[in-house]
Amino acid sequence: MKRSVKKLFSLFMTAVTLITLFNFSVFASTEPVGFTDEDFLTTDGQDIVNRKGEKIQLKGVNLGAWLIWEDWLCPYEEATDHANVFDILTERFGVEGAYALMDTYMDNWITEYDLDEIKNMGFNCVRVPFWYRNFYYDDNGTKILDENGEWDFSRLDWVVNECSKRELYVILDMHGAVGYQSDAPHNGKADSCGLYEKNEQGERYRQLTDELWTAIATRFKGNPAVAMYDLLNEPMCDVDCGEITRRINNEFIYTRLYDTVRAADPDHIITLECIWTAIALPQAFLKGWENVVYQVHFYNNSNFIFNLFALFTKIIYSDVPMFMGEFFPHQQTTWENCFTFMNKINYNWCLWTYKATGHMMWQSDWCLRGSKDGFHRAKVATDSYEEIARKWGECIRTEIGFQDTGHYENNVKAHI
DSSP states (O other), rough: HHHHHHHHHHHHHHHHHHHHHHHHHHHHHHOOOOGGGGGGGETTTTTTEETTBBBBHHHHHHHTSSSSTTOOOOOOOOSSSHHHHHHHHHHHHHHHHHHHHHHHHHHSEEEEEEHHHHHHHTTEEEEEEEEGTTTBBSTTTBOOBTSSSSOHHHHHHHHHHHHHTTTTEEEEEEOOOOOOOSSSSGGTTTTOTTTTOOSSSHHHEEEEEEEEHHHHHHHHHHHHEEEEEEEETTTTOOOOOOOOHHHHHHHHHHHHHHHHHHOSSSEEEEEEOOOOTTSOOOOOHHHHOSSSSEEEEEEEEEEHHHHHHHHHHHHHTTTSOEEEEEOOOOOOOHHHHHHHHHHHHTTTTEESSSOOOEEEEEEGGGOOOEEOTOOOOTTTSSSSSSHHHHTTTTTGHHHHHHOSSSIIIIIGGGOO
16 A cells, blocks of 8 residues: 555656756747856957857847937927927826826837847847936936836836847936036936036036936846947037037046946946047057947938048947947948948947837838827827827827838848
8 A cells, every 4th residue: 555655756856856847848949048147248459258258249229208308309399399299298297197108108118028029030139328317306316216216217127128029228327417418408408508517517417427327227237138328328419519518528527427327336337428429539558448338329421420530439449349320321321231330330320210200210221110100199288188198198109100211121130
């Protein structure tokens, strides 16, 4: 009797083991592998490398119009920039109502569907523009808290985690700093470049920007999915100050922010932007800046100028990798030339941008996914709360309200 019981118990345990092993093998084969510590990126001369010593050329796309908005890209009317949208919605529906509507927008503009699409197209990274109002209610440092009373970074957590599953690197781009770093509306508010002001208010803006970058760098320290921190998007853009003043201000603010991030995270790459002119940044070795990538943006009209600009920056900044963080060829500049030349000289790049709304965007080279003809924008000053919520609901999801522009197949696919 005892022998029979032992035999039955042995058979039972064997069956349990086999079932467990089977389930584990199925799970292991279907679950995305994701990034590991060996995929963590650093710089090596003019190359970006992982910890296995493999050279990585970043080829990606911006997630523009998701966390920070521009009127020509986004499904809204009757406002000039993101700050203006917020002010109008707050006046009409209160702070909670305004943020509830904006959360509806952000919940639907970029979803897992989009990250799958980007991965399937062959890109290996996304650049994620954000602004300080994703984390602060105001210019005074009033933090947006989550349900646990902690500072809310759930949007960045989500995109980093989801991209890691898909082995997409993430570039975290401060598109709009506290106080604003340019006069351009794309940093959140037009004609409001207060970050550099040499007064008490300017210093308060810089302190809050330090605080925000410290929190972000602390949060993602050691995370291999984060490729780099983009400290400021297009600093001093549209400011009529001359190149000498631009250079002084950029060096001033970048020196401060570099030290701020390095105190919280000594390991991740930091990218600094010289955008329109190659003389807008100092030589990294003279500043003692290490593990940095220099970034340019290009919106010009000649293949010759594009190639000359890219090559010139590779030569004068010979000790750092170069990154074309945004670009679009106008007039005589061709996509074929841009991609071929950048790939030839190992220039990292991100297209502007993944998706956009607006007239003729369904066939535009500005985006990979454009809104369909007849797409309705929210009229933020006159539509009802319910109508704005509807227009920023599922209808702005890519698979519902957008279509392929043909830009990927015609211009991009062959160069990834």
